[in-house]
Amino acid sequence: MPNPRHTPRPTPGRRRAALLAVASTLTLCAVALTGCAASPDPHTLTVLNSATDTAEHAQNQKFFDRCGAEYGLKVRQTSVPATQVVSKALRMASSHSLTDILELDGSDLPAFAATSGLEPLKPLGVDTAGLSRGALSMGSFQGTFYGIARSVNSLALVYNTDLLARARVPVPRTWDELLSAAKRLTSGKTYGMAFSATPDADGVYQFLPFFWSSGGDEAHLNDLKGAAALNLWKTLISDGSASSAAVTWTQQDVNDQFLAGRAAMMVNGPWQVPALDAQTKIHWAVATIPAPTAGGSTQPPIGGTVMTIPRTGHRDRQALAAKVIDCLNTERNQVAWGEAVNNIPTRTAAAAEYRKDNPKLAGFADAVATARSRTALVGAGxxxxxxxxxxxFQSVLTGSAAPERALRRAQASVDAASK
Amino acid sequence: MTTSAPTSTALVPPRPAVRRRPTAAWLRWGFVAPAVVYMAAFFGYPLVRNVLMSFQHYTPKTFFTGSAPFSGLGNWRAVLDNPLLGQALWHTLVFTVGSLAGQFCIGLALAVFFNGRFRLAGFARAVLLLPWLVPMVVSSVVWRKLLDQDTGVVNTALQDVHLAHSPVHWLSSPSLALLSAILVNIWIGIPFNMVILYGGLQEIPREVYEAAALDGAGPWQTFRRVTLPMLRPVITVVLVLGFMSTIKILDLILALTGGGPADSTQTLGTLTYQLSFQSLDFGQGAVVGTLLVAISAVFAVFYLRANRAEFAGEQ
Structure with missing residues (x-):
């Protein structure tokens, strides 16, 4: 160890090195500061989205390039995982560096629109004619349209045609039929039914078609109409027709179970189609999710991302962004995009064409036609x-609460949080 | 090591303060300044902001407008009234104590085991380090598959050797999920405990053991009367560092159970995440964050006191 009392005297060489270090630090700081102040490139539009998947990112870029080229623009995407888009966008907002186009999950739109940080799209010239009711409602907040979805998804019942044929079970149309079909299809390591009930956005998305179809109201959970849906899920598990692991299975896990032949039917969305198509062992078909009673209807949720234009203060850039968005949403581009990502176009005419081209996915297309937006009633709440x-649903499925009690408690916690 | 600081100051002869030249004082402050600036910018500022935020109505709108009106004790009242807070506190306590006890005991046992010299000891130790190298989220995802009740390897193995006659609901039963999370965290934490304790064991001079053997001490007595007391400073470090990283646990639980089923694995970490990033109520999230910091601070004070007592004992 060197003697702690000995302090070396600075030699001229050392002093020069120190000066050099200080000078370079200062230059670095100056460079960093000017970097922040740099004005955005007028020929490049920026986009924040969740297309982290390589194929999806490339597919997006293709459409951006096609539409940007019409206005002599380049488009640069920044992609972060879906769960991080909101926090990333909020950070960008606080540093005044939001992108020209912000692609949000539809259910996050109200929280953003409520900040007055988004531009209404109609005054900027985005054409909304012919959009489906669900798409209009998903992109709106308090009557103003802020976000347009190129394509949307919903949920349907995907079933294993071989297993149903072998057990001579018809495709269930009502909840009673679903319960008995699931029971008859359960044998050995195969469950009759699979669904995802994770305590997050995806689990709730899966629960909504049952909750809404039974008359449930997300603004008044304690009217107890949703209890029937909770009972249905609970019965599927207590009958042994569905695994109690549903509370931990993601929608991806559910699809894996289905593909492994361990589930005869599942609730899932069109984004699973590539995985379903990539194999030949399991033969599958799509049907509408069963309704509570015969002749009743199913109310599925609508999901997907919407493109918004943040209030950045650059009027000319916003106008260009609106033009690019408009181009992405022409009937032709919507159909092409929908087919690329297995989602359903939002313009009614485009959806009809998509349905005609993809008869196998008609179940999904039909679901989208009547699907309801999660935020239509409660908005930013x-x-x-x-x-x-x-x-x-987690407390009901794990047996820690009865459906009625769980719903009353749910409404109480919503009320307490919004106080 | 820890002993060098007091001895070196003892060597420096006390100098009268008047003889200090002003430039020397400036120089001294200059050397301290980078550390002070760094601490203030990256630790002090966020901490103060977090505490302030817990008294503000901090919503997505704040990010656009920059204004977050003070809301008094509103956030604190809402969080303290939230029935989840009590559960989360309890789960955090059980998780932390369970994880630390498991990690430390197994880590210490392995460290003592490897302290004896035998063939392939180095290789086996390196293999045991692997869980440490795997990112936490990857470990959690793999364990989620292993613990799956229908298709998981753990249940298949248990049933094959007839230790369980029906599948164990590791992650889907509210009474077992927290235990599963603790077991996974123990597995993750063993290497850290083993490495540090092994290092501590190597520092204990062989002569002490020889002396103990000459005095006729058996293996258990040697461990209790020689190893443990001489290892005490290292044990304190291991436990305090383990505590700090365990109490704020988030990634493991998010990837393993997402706080479920039925909130049975909800901890202070997942609660602050849920409030801030799912409900987008950053003020309430900050309240839970502040509570976490406060709990850690209490233990940090204990740690510093214990250390000071040790220094005092040595001088």
Missing amino acids: WPGVQTALAQA
């Missing part, structure tokens, strides 16, 4: 309702 609903 949706995140709280979502957490409460997840708590409700």
Whole structure:
């Protein structure tokens, strides 16, 4: 160890090195500061989205390039995982560096629109004619349209045609039929039914078609109409027709179970189609999710991302962004995009064409036609309702609360949080 | 090591303060300044902001407008009234104590085991380090598959050797999920405990053991009366560092159970995540964050006191 009392005297060489270090630090700081102040490139539009998947990112870029080229623009995407888009966008907002186009999950739109940080799209010239009711409602907040979805998804019942044929079970149309079909299809290591009931946005998305179809109201959980849906899920598990692991299975896990032949039917969305198509062992078909009673109807949720234009203060860039968005949403581009990502176009005419081209996915297309937006009733309050609903079905499925009690508690927690 | 600081100051003869030249004082402050600036910018500022935020109505709108009106004790009242807080506190306590006890006992046992010299000891030790190298999220995802009740390897193995006659609901039963999370965290934490304790064991001079053997001490007595007391400073470090990293646990639980089923694995870490990033109520999230910091601070004070007592004992 060197003697701690000995302090070396600075030699001229050392002093020069120190000066050099200080100078270079200062230059570095100056460079960093000017970097922040640099004005955005007028020929490049920026986009923040969740296309982290390589194929999806490339597919997106193709459409951006096609539409950007019409206006002599380049488009640069920044992609972060879906769960991080909101926090990333909020950070960008606080540093005034938001992108020209912000692609949000539809259920996050109200929380953003409520900040007055988004531009209404119609005054900027985005054409909304012919959009489906669900798509209009998903992109709106308090009557103003802020976000347009190129394509949307919903949920349907995907079933294993071989297993149903072998057990001579017809495709269930009502909840009673679903319960008995699931029971008859359960044998050995194969469950009759599979669904995802994780305590997050995806689990709630899966619960909604049952909750809404039974008359459930997300603004008044304690009217107890949703209890029937909780009972249905609970019965599927207590009958042994569905695994109690549903509370931990993601939608991806559910699809894996189905593909391994361990589930005869599942609730899932069109984004699973590539995985379903990539194999030949399991033969599958798509049907509408069963309704509570014969002649009743099913109310599935609508999901997907919407493109918004943040209030950045650059009027000319916003106008260009609106033009690019408009181009992405022409009937032709919507059909092409929908087919690329297995989602359903939002323009009614485009959806019809898509349905004609993809008869196998008609079940999904039909679901989207009547699908309802999660935020239509509760708007920016949706995140709280979502957490409460997840708590409700998790406590019912694990046997820690009866459906009625779970729903009353859910409404109480929503009320407490919004106080 | 820890002993060098007091001895070196003892060597420096006390100098009268008047003889200190002003430039020397400036120089001294200059050397301290980078550390002070760094601490203030990266630890002090966020901490103060977090505490302030817990008294503000901090919503997505704040990010656009920059204004977050003070809301008094509103956030604190809402969080303290939230029935989840009590559960989360309890789960955090059980998780932390369970994880630390498991990690430390197994880590210490392995460290003592490897302290004896035998063939392939180095290789086996290196293999045991692997869980440490795997990112936490990857471990959790793999364990989620292993613990799956229908298709998981753990249940298949248990049933094959007839230790369980029906599948164990590791992650889907509210009464077992927290235990599963603790077991996984123990597995993750063993290497850290083993490495540090092994290092501590190597520092204990062989002569002490020889002396103990000459005095006729058996293996258990040697461990209790020689190894443990001489290892005490290292044990304190291991436990305090383990505590700090365990109490704020988030990634493991998010990837393993997402706080479920039925909130049975909800901890302070997942609660603050849920409030801030799912409900987008950053003020309430900050309240839970502040509570976490406060709990850690209490233990940090204990740790510093214990250390000071040790220094005092040595001088």
